[in-house]
Every structure is written in C-alpha cells, then in structure tokens.
Amino acid sequence: MTRAGDAAPLMTTAAAAAASGYSAQQVRDLEALGVIPAAVRASNGYRRFRADHVHALRAYRDLARAVGPVDARRVMRAARLLPRADAAALICGLHIRLDGEREQAHAARRALESIRAEAATDAQPVDGDSMTITELSQALGIRASTLRYWETVGLVAPERITTRAGTARRYCLTAIREARITAALRAGGYRIPDVRTTITAVRDLGEVSHSIDALDNRLEVIARRTLALLRAGTLLAEIIDSPRPSSAHRD
Structure with a gap:
C-alpha cells in the first residue's frame, strides 16, 4: 500500500531540518532513535526525506514538550507500529496522566x-x-x-x-x-x-x-503541556491512521 507522502518530492536532510525547525544533526539523530521512519537512501547513499518525515518531526516537538523526550520517543515509535486501537489508547493515556497531575x-x-x-x-x-x-x-x-x-x-x-x-x-x-x-x-x-x-x-x-x-506555576506549566499535547495529537492522529506495518499485529 502506498504510504502518505511517497509520491511527494524527496528532501535533503538540510531541507527536512529547515521545514521541521531542527538542525540537520538532530534530524539524523531522531531517525536513528526511531522517532521518524528510516529515510530513503539515494543512489549516492545520502538520506532523502518525505513530507511525512517532517510531519513526524513536528509531532515529536510538541509531544516532547508535553511528556518529555523519553516518553515522546517511545510514543512516536508506538504510533507507527502498534495496531490503531492500541496506539490511540496510548495517546488517551497521556491525556489521562496529565489530567491526574492537574x-x-x-x-x-x-x-x-x-x-x-x-x-x-x-x-x-x-x-x-x-x-x-x-x-x-x-x-x-x-x-x-x-x-x-x-x-x-x-x-x-x-x-x-x-x-x-x-x-x-x-x-x-x-x-x-x-x-x-x-x-x-x-x-x-x-x-x-x-x-x-x-x-x-x-x-x-x-x-x-x-x-x-x-x-499556581505548576498548574500553568501543566496547561502549556496540555496544549502541546493537543497540538501533537492532531499530527499523531494522522500517523496512527496511516497504514500499519505488516508486523503491527505482533507484540
């Protein structure tokens, strides 16, 4: 099945960095950590990124603000790999956790x-x-x-x-x-x-x-984190709704 963004022009690492607000090295690091899917490799070995890579990078930015980078990396990987129902439940759990802190x-x-x-x-x-x-x-x-x-x-x-x-x-x-x-x-x-x-x-x-x-300061911080999670949620919904890898049914 064709993945969203496959038909779009490919971008260099520098272009993906500029579009997402990260440095080129951060983009490479986040790819290595599994936050975004593996880049396409050109014939010369250089990385090439699609629009959905930039989409995932933007989602990670707000998600990290909401729940911290460690949990954000875990969720970004799970959003692509888990079955839709499980991935959606994972995002709901983040909202529940923030509400509990509040x-x-x-x-x-x-x-x-x-x-x-x-x-x-x-x-x-x-x-x-x-x-x-x-x-x-x-x-x-x-x-x-x-x-x-x-x-x-x-x-x-x-x-x-x-x-x-x-x-x-x-x-x-x-x-x-x-x-x-x-x-x-x-x-x-x-x-x-x-x-x-x-x-x-x-x-x-x-x-x-x-x-x-x-x-009061803590509540204000929680409010900002909640807004960041809501922004990330819109982007994550598209990632979760994309075609699942063939291994998604396995634990």
Whole structure:
C-alpha cells in the first residue's frame, strides 16, 4: 500500500531540518532513535526525506514538550507500529496522566488554601493542641513510618515527651501544619528537596503563599503541556491512521 507522502518530492536532510525547525544533526539523530521512519537512501547513499518525515518531526516537538523526550520517543515509535486501537489508547493515556497531575496540583492547592485560612484564625497553642504520631498519620491518611521519615529529612519537627514507656513524639500545631503542607505538596507531585525548600520558607515567613504560588506555576506549566499535547495529537492522529506495518499485529 502506498504510504502518505511517497509520491511527494524527496528532501535533503538540510531541507527536512529547515521545514521541521531542527538542525540537520538532530534530524539524523531522531531517525536513528526511531522517532521518524528510516529515510530513503539515494543512489549516492545520502538520506532523502518525505513530507511525512517532517510531519513526524513536528509531532515529536510538541509531544516532547508535553511528556518529555523519553516518553515522546517511545510514543512516536508506538504510533507507527502498534495496531490503531492500541496506539490511540496510548495517546488517551497521556491525556489521562496529565489530567491526574492537574488534579493532584489542584488538590494540593485546596489543602494549602485551607491551611492558610486556618492560620489566619489560629490562636496561640494551648494545652491539648497536639496529636500523637498515630492520630496525625490517621488524620493525613499516611503511614506513621512516613511521618518518621519526614522528620529525619527535616520536614516535620515533633516534640519528644517522656512517658512511662520511654519517649514519644507529640505534634504541636506548628508540626501538624508542617505535616499537612508536606502531605499536600507530596500529593501535588513535589519531590522531597522541593518540599524542604517550601517548609523552610514557611518557617521563615510564617505563611503558605509561597507554596500556593509554586502550585499556581505548576498548574500553568501543566496547561502549556496540555496544549502541546493537543497540538501533537492532531499530527499523531494522522500517523496512527496511516497504514500499519505488516508486523503491527505482533507484540
């Protein structure tokens, strides 16, 4: 079956690079990585590219912006090789993953807004305004071991009290707040070093606006990635809808 673009004039590597916005070396590298189909070889051995090569290069550009170059390379290869239904499902999965990141960030932002609202009305701690590690872990829906780990990396600083059995952790209002901020940011996809930076800022500033601003920035980045994925999707739909290689039925 004739592939789309086969009848179109062939382009040199330099021409394909100019049409796609890549350098000539990048075009050769992306061909070697399987991002685009193998180039046609002229009688002198030089590469010649078709319009569908440029089409794939443009799709990869936005796809890499949306999901990163590693996943983008995997998806570009799969879009040509997998059966149509599987390839289409793969693209749907990318949208689902981005939507999950967005929802996590929104959930973290809502949690931080709630914490900020509480901070505006909190009085000074009084006797009894504390929780045990078991109570706090249950309140946050995490394991006690997670709270202990957060303590070792400096995210939460519980007090130590003496009991008949020895010593135990007690979380005052400040430690509870830090644990809640940590839980919210971790749910939003933040790594431990990023959370530590935020907790330090909260300790210094006594508020969570810095964290909320960071989440707003994250949501903006996710929005840009989503738009890039939508742009790539139009191009990928044409690639997926093109004739499948004869080996497409195999895993």
